[in-house]
Amino acid sequence: MRTLTVELGERSYPIYIGGGIRQQKDLFDQAIHGKQVMIVTNETIAPLYLDAMVSMLAESYQVATCILPDGEAFKTLETYGQIMTSLLEAKHNRTTTIIALGGGVVGDMAGYAAATYQRGVAFIQVPTTLLSQVDSSVGGKTGVNHPLGKNMIGAFYQPQAVIIDTHTLSTLPVKELSAGMAEVIKYGLICDAAFFDWLEQEIDALMALDNDKISDAIYRSCVAKADVVAQDEREGGIRAILNLGHTFGHAIETHMGYGNWLHGEAVAAGCVLAVDLSWRMGNLTEQDVSRSVALFKAANLPVLPPAEMTLEHFKALMVLDKKVLDGSLRLVLLDSLGDAIVTSDFPMSDFDECIIDALEASEKIPS
Amino acid sequence: MRTLTVELGERSYPIYIGGGIRQQKDLFDQAIHGKQVMIVTNETIAPLYLDAMVSMLAESYQVATCILPDGEAFKTLETYGQIMTSLLEAKHNRTTTIIALGGGVVGDMAGYAAATYQRGVAFIQVPTTLLSQVDSSVGGKTGVNHPLGKNMIGAFYQPQAVIIDTHTLSTLPVKELSAGMAEVIKYGLICDAAFFDWLEQEIDALMALDNDKISDAIYRSCVAKADVVAQDEREGGIRAILNLGHTFGHAIETHMGYGNWLHGEAVAAGCVLAVDLSWRMGNLTEQDVSRSVALFKAANLPVLPPAEMTLEHFKALMVLDKKVLDGSLRLVLLDSLGDAIVTSDFPMSDFDECIIDALEASEKIPS
CATH class of the missing domain: 1.20.1090.10 (Dehydroquinate synthase-like - alpha domain)
Incomplete structure (x- = not known):
């Protein structure tokens, strides 16, 4: 496993890169500080990787999930509102940790939700596409599109950790x-x-x-x-x-x-x-x-x-x-x-x- | 005029308090660094104070306005989306300054829009109610309500300046x-x-x-x-x-x-x-x-x-x-x-x- 640290003072965080590391629970434990976890993913990724992640984390945390429709067309304020509704329905509080399991769209929206749910909660990225692994997992850009422009709504918000499992690329088109x-x-x-x-x-x-x-x-x-x-x-x-x-x-x-x-x-x-x-x-x-x-x-x-x-x-x-x-x-x-x-x-x-x-x-x- | 500074390191900002100071253009000039200004207000405040502010600022800036319906019931993701649409329709870019002219609801929503439009633009508060003057104008809390909970969506975001004109209290119920x-x-x-x-x-x-x-x-x-x-x-x-x-x-x-x-x-x-x-x-x-x-x-x-x-x-x-x-x-x-x-x-x-x-x-x- 390769590790690097993104140096941003008190907002510094580690990126872990390796085959199969989405199943290394200790990497998650280091980054989760409360009892509640919300895994945000989409309809394509959920059947592949969600159950294993829920099982692993349910040993230690109260785990809820939010499964979004897949695709850039759904990177909207409305879908973002759905994540907020899921968090509130599961009664998640400020100590919750949101895990983005998916590509850039999931990461951007889950990150924006983390940046703005109760004015900011913890956030872990598990990017599953090459694009999100090399791009959106570093830099803290989060947000959604507007009909009049791409990525026009959002925030800069850094995750607690990024866990890049290269094995997920085998299921990528x-x-x-x-x-x-x-x-x-x-x-x-x-x-x-x-x-x-x-x-x-x-x-x-x-x-x-x-x-x-x-x-x-x-x-x-x-x-x-x-x-x-x-x-x-x-x-x-x-x-x-x-x-x-x-x-x-x-x-x-x-x-x-x-x-x-x-x-x-x-x-x-x-x-x-x-x-x-x-x-x-x-x-x-x-x-x-x-x-x-x-x-x-x-x-x-x-x-x-x-x-x-x-x-x-x-x-x-x-x-x-x-x-x-x-x-x-x-x-x-x-x-x-x-x-x-x-x-x-x-x-x-x-x-x-x-x-x-x-x-x-x-x-x-x-x- | 009384002045105090909210000390937050690089996010420090001044609060000005005095009768009639919403007409002191120099206070705005100090806080506006681009050419574009978007005044966000509501249907109650607009007839009272909007025209004068537009006239004053139009001397130096490209001024657009966004008039929201009045009331806590409209402090929603949908109304926030309207502000975003107004900004995009007026082709405002990252150097724009959003001015919140109104009470706490206007301030919270305009501030949340400023925090998240293109991942953050400048923001000036002109609170017109006693509540917003003593509460929401200090502290950087911005956001909207969700049907399942109040202020559940939002961000911490500091303004460039707060301009409190005590004369606006004369029109307050x-x-x-x-x-x-x-x-x-x-x-x-x-x-x-x-x-x-x-x-x-x-x-x-x-x-x-x-x-x-x-x-x-x-x-x-x-x-x-x-x-x-x-x-x-x-x-x-x-x-x-x-x-x-x-x-x-x-x-x-x-x-x-x-x-x-x-x-x-x-x-x-x-x-x-x-x-x-x-x-x-x-x-x-x-x-x-x-x-x-x-x-x-x-x-x-x-x-x-x-x-x-x-x-x-x-x-x-x-x-x-x-x-x-x-x-x-x-x-x-x-x-x-x-x-x-x-x-x-x-x-x-x-x-x-x-x-x-x-x-x-x-x-x-x-x-």
Whole structure:
């Protein structure tokens, strides 16, 4: 088992990574301080892992469960309200601990519920998808979507612990494994060129779920994210580099309707747009671009936006993004492979051409 | 104008108290750091004060407004969702500042919206009721009710500034002035015996809205609350003393249905129950009890619970209170007049008799 600590002063917490560790009760015992536990999961994950977790924890705690519908479409204030109702019906008080058992949607909503139930209760993440293991399990972002924008409602809230069981990846659809790999590759692009090189060599073993290598990839991704988050917990500055590809990606997700493109797929296409724009600005070589495209492709990820979108769609949807400061569009771009910058200082003509060329290329692909 | 600072490290903020200061633009300018402002208010307050505030701030900022229905019955997740929709429709970003113009319900909901819009934006309180001026403007509690319990959903979130204009009390219904006075008297009871003495002398002038005296009362109440909150921002310990009368009071409010008894009225009756129980335990003299009852009465407040309730109602409703730790009922009681304690160490027979006697006395009052 690998362990790392996210250093956030009094809000520091451990991340455990290993095969089968969701059954290690001592990891939970260390993080639970009351008598009540509420496991929040969804209809897909519940049949796989819920009973075993309830049995294990019921030895020591009063365990209740809340099973949500599965999917980004249900990441809403209404579903969040359901978690609150479950907690109140089970008469859980301020000493309860909420366990998020599932992917990013479950983690975001259960975390937001933990942040706001009786103004804050304890929270443990047990992420079961690669995306949530390398992304949402570090950084304390919790929340829900609004019909007018993704992740517009939420709070920063840190868990007591994150328990990453790599065995849960064996039940993950391959499409979602790819989506998670988009974020893993992103860490290489923004802050770790050596990790990017390693990923190029190991991508086939990773896609085949070699347990040691996937644990390494998760560990290095979490370390990368934890380093950035520790420097900027509330996303005032450098933390924004974690959003490489996300401003473009959110536009794709919003236009296509939540859930039609997986988040990681939209991030992959968005990262390629950001890499392409960085190349147009003279920051990257053509080889950097082709290596990036090849790596995302090797992970079975899209490298172009959907052909049905237009430049105007991108512009309209990117203005609502949280990274827009008083109207000027700020983007995460690369200064070199392995080094990201946040800037609003890019030629708008490059931005336009980057998207127009990508959309044209996308139209030429037989659908 | 009186000023005090709530000392909370990097989350410290000023409270300004004075007649007419809602029209002092410089107080707002100091606290607003972006270009966008969203004023959240309700249908009762909007006709009185909204236009003037919009005109004043529109000189420097892009001002949007959100007018909520008035009343505790609307302090819900749905109404909170409306604020989020208003913010998104007006395309407000992370640099926006939310101004709560109204009483405690507006402040709690606007504050919760500020705490959670895009994971946290700036927030200014302009409380227009005595209750919100002396209570909810200090301490950072924000949130909404759930059908199964009051204030069960929310966050701790501090404003950039609180601007208390005592002139707004002139438009307040007298019943609500009394309700606010319940909290003022509470501060005397829990931590400031000299203030309690002063209130006994000045209660008639205060009820007549003598501007200097009401400013003093608000200032001393805010100082008392700020002292307690500074010691315990997240309500882990001593802060609970601020809830004198509230555990009883919440039971009354919940049983009667939100809004039928004003919060302050329920707190007054609840404080008298807590004072009575403290006397039964030998902590107070009979004179302490009669002085307390007389002061609440002089502020036109109820000193007995509603006759239609039973001991069983109280017990059932008090178990759901946030101050119940793993099942044992903890109450705020007085150790002496001006000194509160939090304890679960009281004879249950005293608790029962205290409520039964009060309910019997209440039944004898012609309704």
